[in-house]
Amino acid sequence: MEIVLIGVNHRTASVEVRERVAFNPEQACRAADELRSRGILEETLVLSTCNRSELYGVPPETQTDSASKMEGFLTSFHRMRPEELNGSLYRHHDADAVRHLFRVAAGLDSLLLGEAEILGQVREAYRLGLEHGATGPVLNRMFQGALEVGKRVRAETEIGARPMSVATAGVKLAERIFGKLRGHTALILGAGSMGEQVVEQMRVRGIARVLVANRSRERGEELARRVSGECVSWENLDRALEWPNILISSVGADERVLTRARIEKAMAARGNRALFLIDLGVPRNIEAEAGELYNVYLYNIDDLSEIVEQNKTARASEVPQVEAIVEEHVEKFQSWQASLEVTWLLEMLREKLHGEREAFLKERLAAMTHLSAEDRERFGQITEELLERLVVSHAERIRADRELRRKLQNLEALRDLFQLSREKH
Amino acid sequence: MHSYLFLLTIGAYAASLVLYLVHLYGDRRLAGQLASFSLAIGLVLHYLVLMERSHQIHAVPYEDLYGSMSLFGWLLALTYLGLELWHRQRSVGAFVAPFVLALFLAAHIPSGSAPHAPPAHGPLFAFHVTLSILAYAAFAISFVLSGIFLVQDRFLRGRKLAPVFWRFPPLELLERMSRSSVWIGLGSMVVGIVSGYVWVHRLTGTIWNPDVKNVVTLLVFGVYGAYILLGRSAAWRGARASALCVFNFVFVMLSYTVVNLYLSHYHRYF
Numbered sequence: 001m002e003i004v005l006i007g008v009n010h011r012t013a014s015v016e017v018r019e020r021v022a023f024n025p026e027q028a029c030r031a032a033d034e035l036r037s038r039g040i041l042e043e044t045l046v047l048s049t050c051n052r053s054e055l056y057g058v059p060p061e062t063q064t065d066s067a068s069k070m071e072g073f074l075t076s077f078h079r080m081r082p083e084e085l086n087g088s089l090y091r092h093h094d095a096d097a098v099r100h101l102f103r104v105a106a107g108l109d110s111l112l113l114g115e116a117e118i119l120g121q122v123r124e125a126y127r128l129g130l131e132h133g134a135t136g137p138v139l140n141r142m143f144q145g146a147l148e149v150g151k152r153v154r155a156e157t158e159i160g161a162r163p164m165s166v167a168t169a170g171v172k173l174a175e176r177i178f179g180k181l182r183g184h185t186a187l188i189l190g191a192g193s194m195g196e197q198v199v200e201q202m203r204v205r206g207i208a209r210v211l212v213a214n215r216s217r218e219r220g221e222e223l224a225r226r227v228s229g230e231c232v233s234w235e236n237l238d239r240a241l242e243w244p245n246i247l248i249s250s251v252g253a254d255e256r257v258l259t260r261a262r263i264e265k266a267m268a269a270r271g272n273r274a275l276f277l278i279d280l281g282v283p284r285n286i287e288a289e290a291g292e293l294y295n296v297y298l299y300n301i302d303d304l305s306e307i308v309e310q311n312k313t314a315r316a317s318e319v320p321q322v323e324a325i326v327e328e329h330v331e332k333f334q335s336w337q338a339s340l341e342v343t344w345l346l347e348m349l350r351e352k353l354h355g356e357r358e359a360f361l362k363e364r365l366a367a368m369t370h371l372s373a374e375d376r377e378r379f380g381q382i383t384e385e386l387l388e389r390l391v392v393s394h395a396e397r398i399r400a401d402r403e404l405r406r407k408l409q410n411l412e413a414l415r416d417l418f419q420l421s422r423e424k425h
Numbered sequence: 426m427h428s429y430l431f432l433l434t435i436g437a438y439a440a441s442l443v444l445y446l447v448h449l450y451g452d453r454r455l456a457g458q459l460a461s462f463s464l465a466i467g468l469v470l471h472y473l474v475l476m477e478r479s480h481q482i483h484a485v486p487y488e489d490l491y492g493s494m495s496l497f498g499w500l501l502a503l504t505y506l507g508l509e510l511w512h513r514q515r516s517v518g519a520f521v522a523p524f525v526l527a528l529f530l531a532a533h534i535p536s537g538s539a540p541h542a543p544p545a546h547g548p549l550f551a552f553h554v555t556l557s558i559l560a561y562a563a564f565a566i567s568f569v570l571s572g573i574f575l576v577q578d579r580f581l582r583g584r585k586l587a588p589v590f591w592r593f594p595p596l597e598l599l600e601r602m603s604r605s606s607v608w609i610g611l612g613s614m615v616v617g618i619v620s621g622y623v624w625v626h627r628l629t630g631t632i633w634n635p636d637v638k639n640v641v642t643l644l645v646f647g648v649y650g651a652y653i654l655l656g657r658s659a660a661w662r663g664a665r666a667s668a669l670c671v672f673n674f675v676f677v678m679l680s681y682t683v684v685n686l687y688l689s690h691y692h693r694y695f
Contacts, residue, residue, distance in 0.1 A: 155453060162591055172591070176581065179595035271659035274596070291582070295663045303584050314588060 003138060004066045005097035006074065006089055007047075007054030010111050013088035021078050021085070023048040025128055031055075031077055032134035040069045043136035045129040045143065049121045051111055052104070056097065058138045067091045098142055098333050102326045105150035107159060114159035114315050114322075119150035141336060149329045156325065159318040162311040167197040169304045169311075170278045171205055174246050177276050177297060184245040185209040188229070189237075189257060191219040192250030194280040194301075199227045199248065211244060213237055215251075241266035245273070250280040257281075260289040267293055278304070338407050342399045345411060348420045349395060353387050431533060434474055437467030438502075438526040445518035449592055457515040464506055464522065471499045471529065490685075491532045493558065497681075498528030500555075500562035504609060508566065512602050514594045520569045549624045556617030557642075563610030564649065564677045570603040571670035578664045600663070603670055604656060607649050614646055641680045648673040 008021055023031060028046035035041040041057035048054070055074060059066035071089060075082050092100045100109070105122045107114040126143040129135045135143070154160045162172075171181075178184055186207055188195045191214045199210055210229030214220030217231065224231040232240045241247070241263070251257050258277075263286075267275065272295050279286040279300040291298030361383060365376055395414060401407040414420065444460030447453055478492060502525045509515055573593060580590045594602070622632050633639070652669050655661035661669075 155455070156451070158588075162588075173581070175595060176577070176590070176593070177596050179598045272662075273659045274663055294665070297581050299584065306584075307586060310586070 002059055002061075002066065003056070003094050003097045003142065004041075004059060004070060005054060005056050005092040005100060006067055006070045007052060008085065008088045008090070009052035009054075009109065011109075012090055013085075017085070017088050018051070018053060020080060021053040021074060022050075023053060027077075028125070028128060029132045029134070031073075032129065032132060034077070035070070035073060036134065038073070039063075040066065040073055043139045044134050045125060045139050047101075047104070047122065047125045049118065052109075054104075056101065056139060056142070058136065067093070094337075095330060095334055098145070099326060099330045101142060101146045102149045102329055103323075105146035106153040106322050106326055107150075108319065108322055108326070112164055113312070114318070115164075116154065116160045119147070119154070122146055122150065138337075142333060145329050145333050149326060152325055152329075153322050157318045157321045159315050159322050162314060164308060164311055164315070165197075166194065166280070166301065166304045166308060167201045169307045170198045170248065170299070171201040173278075173297075173299060173304075173307075174202070174276050175205070177274060178245055181205045181207040183208050185211065185243055186246040186248060187211040187213065187232075187240060187244035188223070188227075189213050189247065189249040189285065190251035190281070191216070191223045192252070192280060195248045195250035196223060196227060198278060198280070199229070202246070203227065207246075211240060213240055238262070238266065242270045244275070246276045246278070248278045248280065249285040251285045253281070253285065254283060256287045257285040258287065258290060260287045260293065263287075263290045263296060264293055267296065280304075334408070338411060339399070341411055342407075345414055345420055346395055346399075349391070349414070349418055352418060352420065353391060354384075357383050357387060430470060430474055430477065434467055434470040434529060435526070437463050437470055438522065438529060441467055441518070442522035442526055445515070445522050449516050449519040450589060457518075460518055460522075461506065461509060461515065464502055464518070464525075467525075468499065468502050468506065471495070471502070475499060491534070493532075494528050495532035496555070497558050497561060497565075498525050498532060500559045501525050501528065501565055504559065504562045504606070505566055507609075508602055508606060511605065512594075512598065514598060514602065516592050516594055517570060517573065517599075517602070520573060521566060524565060524569070547624075549620055549627070553617050553621040553624055556613040556620065560610040560614040560617060561677055561681055563606045563613060564645075564674055567603045567606040567610065567670050568674035568677075570599050570606060571667035574599040574603065574667040575664060575671065578667070596663070600656075600666065603667065604653070607652060607670065611646065611649055611653070614642070614649075618642065618646070638680065638684050641676065641684050645673070645676045645680055648676055 008018060010018070013021075023046050028048060031046055032044045035044045035055075035057065039060060040063075041059050043058040045056045046054070047056065055070050057066065057070060059069075063069070071082070071085070071091075074080075074089075075085060101122075103109050105119055107116065107118055110118050122143065126135070126147070129143075130140065174181060174184075181202055184207055186199060186202055186209070188199055188210065191212075199207075203210070210224075210227050211232050212220050212224040212227070212229050213232045213234050213236075214223065215234050217233070220234070221231045223229075241258075247258075249257060263275075263277075267273075274295045274297070277286055277290065277296060277298040279298065282301060284300055286298060286300070288298070288300075290296060361376075361379060365371065365379065371379075398407060398410045398414065401410065441460045441463035444456045444463055448457035448460055475492075475495060478495070482492075501521065505518070505521045505525075509518065574596060577590065577593050577596060577599070580586055581596075593599075625634060626632050648669075652666065652673060655669065656666050
């Protein structure tokens with residue numbers, strides 16, 4: 001039983017190459033059908049996201065060099081020349097393939113270390129393969145293991161916690177002050193893209209109302225349309241400052257747009273309700289002294305970037321713990337795989353020895369014409385029992401071995417010794 | 426008291442403390458659920474300890490300072506668990522559980538002498554005392570919550586965000602929880618005071634007796650009432666309200682310790 005993986009990801013291939021070898025759900029199902037109908041794989045699953053395209057498969061026992069056949073299929077499926085993928089494709093076999101998938105599910109192989117989205121993508125790819133009937137016992141077990149790894153990693157480590165971009169850091173900080181953003185209002189000053197990113201994140205988090213104020217009314221309205229907000233006049237900014245809980249400023253201006261005095265006045269008008277100011281402008285839009293006002297929390301782009309950097313370091317420090325979880329599950333999978341292998345090998349061994357015993361008896365008993373049919377049958381029974389006692393019962397001990405590495409070595413030895421290759425007898 | 430019951434209660438409270446800490450620092454949901462479960466088990470065991478104590482001295486368990494502290498700890502855990510379920514927020518547990526454990530342990534320090542059998546006071550008196558201690562417990566929780574608010578506010582203003590910062594409850598939620606807790610405290614206190622006056626009236630025919638505790642209790646009621654009233658205006662919400670809540674707890678502690686032990690004639694241990 002072999003597991004083969006070939007693929008490209010953001011580390012090995014440019015976005016142009018990744019685009020060309022990407023699979024949509026319909027293509028993934030078609031590819032799985034073709035791989036099986038051509039006899040390249042018995043079980044297969046396609047994992048295709050914006051950062052990777054990977055083919056997982058279990059080839060037939062009789063097949064050799066499955067990875068090359070899968071590569072050939074991949075290039076022909078996407079109508080590419082093989083050399084276009086030179087240096088981009090990676091291949092993994094057996095435990096390495098399992099480890100790779102588990103690391104992917106854990107977020108260790110992601111562009112953004114520990115990102116959670118990949119786990120959903122693995123789950124979706126598995127669901128598609130399972131429903132399509134492309135997977136079998138091996139890939140089912142492997143992908144269920146990957147989902148378990150993903151869940152454990154996020155529950156037991158910090159790898160997926162804490163914001164990793166300036167936009168999410170802003171949103172998370174707002175949530176530290178106000179809790180859930182439902183029922184709250186955000187005001188964006190300026191039509192900068194950073195401000196838009198923060199508001200998009202806030203929309204995802206359910207912010208109730210978004211207001212946009214921009215010097216150019218036209219651009220303000222355009223941004224308001226994009227973020228499903230309302231445009232307020234720049235001239236009415238002082239009045240508008242009374243409404244929001246969160247203010248995001250990304251105005252391209254040399255002078256401070258919001259001075260301490262201006263915010264102090266606004267705070268008095270709004271009854272000192274808490275106000276979270278996110279200053280994304282460079283040069284800064286909000287006077288630093290405004291952050292000293294009661295119930296005003298001011299963060300500028302550097303503050304947010306510093307949080308992101310701290311979090312990146314914190315996430316990286318979680319990697320050893322995540323790797324340990326991955327290894328634990330790889331070993332668990334190998335143990336399961338070995339128990340399957342033992343059953344299969346012993347079956348093969350019995351079959352082979354039985355065949356050889358039959359041939360041997362036939363040859364030797366041919367000359368012993370004086371033996372009755374009963375005696376011949378008795379000879380058969382005794383030699384069968386002898387074989388069981390001498391060989392098979394010892395081999396059975398491998399099954400009971402709890403030490404995985406020794407078990408795998410013994411299996412390999414058994415395979416070599418009795419020439420129980422992947423070829424079916 | 427059966428030592429195994431005592432040890433089991435300590436074990437349950439200690440387990441809840443450890444699990445709340447694991448939940449807070451490791452962000453593990455299961456640990457949080459187990460922490461709440463351990464606290465609930467601790468509450469049941471603690472209740473049995475209180476009952477056993479009552480049976481032994483043939484009186485309410487708060488007849489002396491130790492019993493009063495034990496009841497204080499039990500009501501603190503009960504109020505906290507109620508708030509936790511209501512607000513669905515477990516990260517505060519790590520700050521409340523040490524108080525519960527400390528009160529339980531302090532309540533069972535060998536006192537050197539066996540508790541004296543007290544005169545019977547009746548159910549109204551028991552009601553008065555239990556509600557008064559419940560009020561203390563609720564104020565203690567609001568003190569913890571306000572303290573966390575001030576620490577988190579400091580983190581935010583200083584832009585120094587320690588890893589644990591991300592797991593504290595949001596400021597607005599802390600304030601809401603603190604306010605809920607003060608409301609519980611005030612409600613218990615009002616009913617407790619009224620039942621106390623009714624009991625005194627039945628006993629002596631008068632309502633007022635010149636006890637320092639009465640004055641201090643009204644003072645405590647006043648400062649927490651001020652906290653609620655000021656909290657209605659946005660200008661007082663946030664750090665100011667939390668600082669006031671922390672400050673108010675000084676009066677509660679004064680009432681529970683100095684006033685009870687040295688100044689009051691009628692309220693020795695509650």
